[in-house]
Amino acid sequence: MSLTVYHLKNCDTCKKAIKAMLAKGLDLTLVDVREDGISADQLAKLQSQVGYEILLNTRSTTWRGLSDEEKADMNAKKALELMGEYPTLIKRPIIDDGSLVTAGWDKKVEALRTS
Numbered sequence: 813m814s815l816t817v818y819h820l821k822n823c824d825t826c827k828k829a830i831k832a833m834l835a836k837g838l839d840l841t842l843v844d845v846r847e848d849g850i851s852a853d854q855l856a857k858l859q860s861q862v863g864y865e866i867l868l869n870t871r872s873t874t875w876r877g878l879s880d881e882e883k884a885d886m887n888a889k890k891a892l893e894l895m896g897e898y899p900t901l902i903k904r905p906i907i908d909d910g911s912l913v914t915a916g917w918d919k920k921v922e923a924l925r926t927s
Contacts, residue, residue, distance in 0.1 A: 814839040815925070818906035820846055826905045829917040836926045845899040852896055858906055861913040864891035869903040
């Protein structure tokens with residue numbers, strides 16, 4: 813099974829996730845959301861599967877740098893616009909196997925993706 817991994821090449825969590833999946837012999841297609849970009853349509857598809865609340869990384873330094881106005885009254889449309897403008901606002905890694913999309917890398921996702 814091939815997995816598409818949306819990541820940032822300098823993200824330590826992404827590096828750890830990619831290393832773990834490659835060690836299991838998984839076939840990965842890597843998409844750096846900053847360098848390669850991610851289309852608005854693809855971002856909307858991912859958001860529809862996991863929800864903007866999960867996809868929007870509110871713990872990032874980019875989020876903290878936004879104005880209160882930009883952060884206020886968040887909804888799916890506004891989240892998509894912000895993530896399109898600032899790819900570092902996308903929680904990562906996003907792993908898509910064609911039927912299941914996961915966001916982030918924790919013990920639960922690791923077990924799911926490497927077992």
